[in-house]
Each structure stands twice: as structure tokens, then as C-alpha cells.
Amino acid sequence: MARYDLHRDLRDIDAPVILFDNVSKTYQTGTHAVNDISLEIRKGEFVFLVGSSGSGKSTMIKLMLRACKPSKGRVYVAGRDLGRLRRSQVSKFRRSIGVVFQDFRLLQDRTVYENVAFAQQVVETPSRVIKQEVPKMLAMVGLSDKLNAYPRELSGGEQQRVALARALVNHPVILLADEPTGNLDPKNSWEIMRLLEEVNRRGTTIVVVTHNREIVDSMQKRVVTINNGVIVRDEQKGGYAHAKN
Numbered sequence: 155m156a157r158y159d160l161h162r163d164l165r166d167i168d169a170p171v172i173l174f175d176n177v178s179k180t181y182q183t184g185t186h187a188v189n190d191i192s193l194e195i196r197k198g199e200f201v202f203l204v205g206s207s208g209s210g211k212s213t214m215i216k217l218m219l220r221a222c223k224p225s226k227g228r229v230y231v232a233g234r235d236l237g238r239l240r241r242s243q244v245s246k247f248r249r250s251i252g253v254v255f256q257d258f259r260l261l262q263d264r265t266v267y268e269n270v271a272f273a274q275q276v277v278e279t280p281s282r283v284i285k286q287e288v289p290k291m292l293a294m295v296g297l298s299d300k301l302n303a304y305p306r307e308l309s310g311g312e313q314q315r316v317a318l319a320r321a322l323v324n325h326p327v328i329l330l331a332d333e334p335t336g337n338l339d340p341k342n343s344w345e346i347m348r349l350l351e352e353v354n355r356r357g358t359t360i361v362v363v364t365h366n367r368e369i370v371d372s373m374q375k376r377v378v379t380i381n382n383g384v385i386v387r388d389e390q391k392g393g394y395a396h397a398k399n
């Protein structure tokens with residue numbers, strides 16, 4: 155039951171869901187990947203993070219997941235100061251955030267059903283709840299007829315939909331998507347975006363890193379453009395055109 159309490163607490167917080175407060179990240183190599191970025195993302199927003207390769211987008215996502223720590227400044231996610239999380243709290247925190255990646259990252263030796271169920275098992279959800287939630291989530295992404303298939307038997311678009319169901323099954327307040335359509339054709343890319351929009355409509359805050367100009371231009375969401383580790387543009391209902399460097 156602790157899981158549900160955690161999520162309710164996070165949802166109640168009225169502060170920005172993601173807050174970068176003068177954040178810099180310099181890797182050990184000396185690369186300044188993020189330079190003094192301040193960024194506020196509010197509950198329920200849908201934000202595209204765009205910029206050329208090497209501009210710092212993945213580093214921003216890693217900072218949000220506490221997969222790396224800032225060299226300067228503070229990152230707050232879902233009401234938590236990530237710099238203050240103890241090591242023992244980090245994995246619990248990460249499980250409270252939904253994440254999808256370009257390469258799907260499914261467990262190859264498990265079925266579609268098992269991949270999604272696994273996300274609930276690790277947070278010790280009762281099996282009674284898992285049996286209800288997993289089929290519901292897979293129905294939402296249109297995969298009710300693939301419960302027993304293995305990832306290798308699915309198309310890229312279907313694999314990404316499984317990854318999305320897995321990311322959402324624990325009802326995270328935030329979904330981070332790092333190039334979710336990078337390996338998909340236009341039709342499947344649009345299908346994923348349509349699902350993300352639906353998830354957002356239901357209240358989940360969404361941050362999508364993408365290079366997909368057509369999608370960014372047509373969806374008319376907030377667009378944060380980053381270049382050389384600095385935010386160079388932040389527009390409501392923006393387009394990708396400005397991301398040209």
C-alpha cells in the first residue's frame with residue numbers, strides 16, 4: 155500500500171513537477187553538457203525538448219531521473235530535491251517516474267504481459283491488482299491480442315507501445331520519453347504520439363525529447379530548445395523550426 159500513498163503525495167504537490175534551478179552539469183571529461191539552466195515544468199504540461207545532437211537533452215533527462223547529479227544547482231522532481239535523495243531512496247524515486255527510450259528496452263525472454271507485470275512486481279503490487287491492471291494498460295495501447303507474444307515477435311511500433319504500457323502501469327505523475335519515435339516509421343510515430351497525448355489528457359506530465367520536426371510542428375505543444383547546454387528558446391505552442399542551429 156505504501157506505493158499508493160507515495161503517488162498520492164506526489165500528486166498533491168502544487169509546486170512545479172520539474173524544476174531546474176541554475177543547473178550545470180560538467181562531465182569528468184570536462185564537457186559542459188548543461189550550463190546554468192533554469193526550467194519550470196508544471197503539472198499536466200506536455201513539453202518537447204529539442205535541439206541538435208550533443209546539445210544536452212539526454213543529460214537533462216538523466217538529471218531528472220537522478221541518473222547523474224548536477225555539478226551546480228538543484229533539480230526538483232515531483233516535489234523532491236534530488237540532491238537530497240539518499241542512495242537507498244533513488245531506485246524507489248526512479249520507479250515513481252515513467253520512462254521510455256528509443257530502443258524500447260524490453261525483457262526479451264518475457265512476454266508482453268510479463269514485461270508490463272514486472273514493473274508492478276518490483277514495487278510489490280499485489281498479484282490481484284497486477285492481473286487487473288496489466289490487461290487494462292495493454293488494452294489502452296491497443297495490444298490486447300498480443301499478451302503472450304515475445305518482443306521479437308512484435309513490430310517496432312508494438313514494442314514501443316509495450317514499453318509505454320510498462321512505463322504507465324504504476325500511474326506515474328511524470329512520463330519522460332527520450333526519442334520515443336527514433337526507431338519508428340511515421341505511422342507508428344504518430345500512433346505513439348497520439349497515445350502520449352491521451353495520457354497527458356488524463357493528467358500525466360510529459361516531457362518528450364525528439365528530433366521529429368513534423369511531429370513537433372504539428373502538435374503545437376510547449377517547445378524548449380536547447381543548444382550547447384543552454385535554453386535558447388521556450389515557447390508555448392512552439393515549432394521545431396527554431397531548433398535549427
Ligand code: ADP
Nearest residue numbers: 181183185187206207208209210211212213214
Ligand atoms: P543530446 O542528448 O542533446 O545529444 P547529451 O546530453 O547526450 O546531448 O550530450 C551533451 C554533451 O555531453 C555532448 O558533448 C556529449 O558528448 C557529452 N556527454 C554526454 N554524456 C557524457 C558522459 N557520460 N561523459 C562525458 N561526456 C558526455
